[in-house]
Structure formats: C-alpha cells, structure tokens
Amino acid sequence: MKEASPSKAYALHLGVIVLLFALSFVLPEYHHGLLARIMVLAVFAMGYNMLFGYVGLLSLGHAMFFSAGLYGAGLAVIHLGWSVPAAFAAGLACGALLALVIGVLALRTSGVAFMIVTMMFAQVFYLIILYLAAWTGGDQGLVVPQSARVLVLGDTSLGLTNPTVRYMSALVLFSIVLLVTLAVVRSRYGRVLVAIRENEERTKMLGYDSFSNKLAAVVVSGTICAASGAAYALLFGYVGSTFASVQYSILPLLWVLLGGAATTLGPLIGTLFMYYVVDVTSGYTSAYLLIVGIALIALVLFFPKGILGTIRQRWLGWLP
C-alpha cells in the first residue's frame, strides 16, 4: 500500500459528503428515502468493516450490536419516554457495553471459533428478544410512535418523520462515522490493527498488546454498529427482531465484501450497489435471495477484493 497524501484522501471523503448533500435536492422522493436508509445501513457496514476489514476478524454476530442500538434507543423512547438524543445515547451505551463483554469473551478464540462464538452470542441475544416479548414485542416488533420521534434543539423542534430532516440526520451520522473511520485507520492505532491482521505473532513480538488492541477494535466496531441501529429506530420508527437474526449479521459482510474490505468508502459503495441491485431485480423477480447468494459466490470466486479494493489495486494506490 502506498502512502496516502492526507489532503487527497480528506478531499475525496469531503467530496463524497458534499455530493450526498447535493443529491438531497435533486433526487426524486422515492430515491431520496432509499438513500437515507442506505446511509444509515452503510454506517452499519462501516462498523463491520472496522473489525473485518482492518483487523481481519470475521464475526457472524454483528446483528447483535446493531440491534443493541436499535432496541436500546427504541425501548428507551417507547417504555421510558426518553427524548431523541438521550435515547440515541442509550443505544450507543448498550452497544458499547455489549461489545466490551462479548469482546472479552470471544477474543479468547480466533479464526473459525471466533466466527462461531460470535454467531452463538448473537443467537442468544436474538432468542432473549423473543423471550422478553412482553417488552420487545417478540417477533412482531414495535413501532416507535411518530409523536416521540421529534428532535428538540433549543426553540426549534425537528420531526424525524420529515423526509428532509431524516435525510440530513442520516447524512450527519454518516459523515461523522466516515471521518472518524478515516481518522482511525490513518492513525498509529489503525496501523497496529492492520499489523495484527497481517501477522499477529510478529506484532506481539514488537511489543504491542494484541488483545487490548483487538478488544478496543471490537468496542469501536460495536459502538458504530449500535449507532446505526439507534439511528434506524429513531429515523424509521421500527424496532424488530428480524434485525437481530443471522441474516443481518451476514448482510454487512456482503456489503463490505462487495464494496471492498479495508477501504473506507467500500461499505458505502457495497451497500448502495446491493440495495439498487435488489431494488432493480425485485421489479422482475421476487427471488432476491438467489441474487444475494450468486453475488456472494461470484464475489469470493472472481472478485475477492471488492469494487473499491480492485480499483485501489489496479489504479489508485493512494485510496485509504
């Protein structure tokens, strides 16, 4: 990997953010709503990428962190009547705490065992949601009432059901997470993570504590995913157990692989691409799982580096 000049990388990312901002004025209503959703879910993919792409830990349990944020924020609004910012913070706290506990336990294992352990913890989380149906609504899920989804800032109150407010909130969250990711992966700490991915033993020998670095990565990753979940609950008003199921652990993996693992913009491109593929094909066929399946196999067979990863390898070595 060539050394990236910082100004070039930051200019590219700011350019993407400005482009997304500009798009909000020209997009037709349907795509406007879809893009808001894609931005929120791209945050989920970015959180996943932090662990999978940069540390090389394949987790199949990230739906648990997403739904920790989703339920943390949603239940705080529904049962406790908390305001939007407080509920968002509650979602983040749930995700961070859960990530810390799961990280301490799961990081004792590695490789395939790590994958299976995370999948099992996620399954336990999913079953607990079903078991506590009295509070969580079980497999029906819960709808966050519109009246609760109002962001009060000083004298102005912004209804999160308003498409413009929703789009802008999603964009703000997306931008913050994108820039944070960029800063993290370019920092000394980010380099240590990549070093662990490439050769854990050698990194240890150089005097780095690989366990605590990995644990920190799990917590950062889990918190970002929880932010995505909390935003989803507050912006789209639905809290449901499907988001905790295994499919939602697999989807971010798919998005990241498609866009390019260990690239900062890959998760956005992957999510965008997959959503539009599904959107277009669902006009012709209802067999969207077939497309997802074929896409996964084709990706690992012919395109293991993903869209942005291939572009970086062939043409733009400076991409972060």
Place this chain on the structure above:
Amino acid sequence: MHFGPHLLLAALEGLVTAAVLALTALGLSLVFGVMRVVNVAHGEFFMLGAVLAWAISTAISGHPALGFLAALVLAPLIVSLIALVSERLVLRRLNYNPEATIVATIGMLYIIQQLALTFYGPEARPVEPPFSYRILLPWFGYSGYKLSIIAASALLLAATWFVLTRTKIGLVMRATRYDSETAQAFGIPVDRVYAGVFALGAMLAAVAAVLIVPISQAHYLMGQDPLLLSFIVVIIGGLGSLRGTLVAAVLIGLSDGIISVFFSPTLAKIIATLLVAMVLVFRPQGLFGTASR
C-alpha cells in the same frame, strides 16, 4: 400423568432428536475435520433432503412405505450429487480457503433456500410415515416409527464408524485429514477425497431429514435449526471426534427434550446456546477433541 412417565416421554422425544442430530452433526464434523471447511449450507442440504422426500413420496402411489423407501434411497443420492457439483464448481476453485469457503457456503445457503421457496413453495407439507404401529408402554402408547428412527440412526452411525476406522477408505480419509500434503505425496487423490467427503456429509444430513420428515414436516426454512444445533454438537463433542459427536448429540437431544417439556423451549435454547458458547470460549477444542493443530 405423573412425573416418572412424563420424564420417560421427554427422554424418548429427546432420544429421537439426538438420533437425527447425531447424523446431521456427523456430516458437518466430517466435512470440517477432513476439509477444514465450515459448511454453512449444511442445514440446507438437510432441508433439501426433506423437500425431496416429500416430492418423491407423493410421486409414488400405493402403500406409504413404498414411497418412503424410495425417498430414503433417492433423496440422499440426489442431495449428495448436488453437493458434489457445488464442491467442484465453487469450493475447489477457492482452494478450500477457510474464510472464502464460509462466504461461499453462505451464498449456497441463500441459493438453495430461494430455489426451494420458488419451486416448492412456502407451505409445510407432511410425509406419511411408512408404518403407524404404536408400542404400548405401561403408561402410554409410543410411536413405533419414532423408535425405528433411533434404531436406523444407530445403525448408520455404526456403519460410518466401521468405514472410518476399519476400511481402506477410512484410512485414506484419516490420512488426508492428518496431513493433506503428505497424503498427496503418497499418491492419495486428495482432491477426490475432498469431493467424496463433502458429498458424504450432505448425504448424512439428507438421510437424517428423510427420517425426521414423517414426524415433523417439510418446509423451506427448516434447515436453520439443525444447522445451529449441529454446530453446537460438533463443538461440544470436539471437531472431528466421532465419539464426541455421539455423546454430545445425546446430551443435547436429551437436555433439549427434557428442558423443553418442563420449561419454555425458548429459555431452553437460550441456556443451551449460551453454555455451548462458553464451552467454546474456555475450552476451544471441545470436550473430546485433541488440541488443534
């Protein structure tokens, strides 16, 4: 009913679960043990077995036993053929790289599930049991078919054990598993062994599904539960250990049967999954496994 009979019933149900689970998990364990591939699509091979059993048994008229027997022979063969083709087309080209094969088998899972939904439909459909004889125990009558599942499973497990430990095929498989490069150097066609093991694993899952389908039902989503439970069994038993797989299957089957009778089934699953996750965290090689190489 009193506590004793209740417990006996729960134990019998648990043994039936254990019998089916042992077969499914054995397939998963063989594939992982020999090929180092985590086959996430294993549950879908199970589902395919059940769905094909329904298709075959409804296509054949006459006594239900006739259709069932045909299904018991044909469905596993078709499933192993499908597995063979997907192994050649996908897994081999990935050089059995562990992470890539996980993603690829997730892809297979989606493809098989969608195809089943498209061609078979979302309904759950029953298959008639080959015979409906009830064995009278002192407190209640128990389905003879269910008992025959246990017997059939025990027979198949014994046969697999015999093949693995007492025949040339088993020796070749063990050699490949122990060190595939050296095995290759000694003239073992590692490639074909892998293909055969993958097909065999899928076949075991399909046999288990055909056996269970008369007492549950065929449904396109039925692969998820056995997949997770098989993972649990394989891990608790220790990867690649036949004895461990068997002991763990009986343990999980019995405890699942008994806890579900006396407590909520969801709670039973939560506890079981959590316990297994903890076993894996603190004893990654499983109860009977040897330290991983």
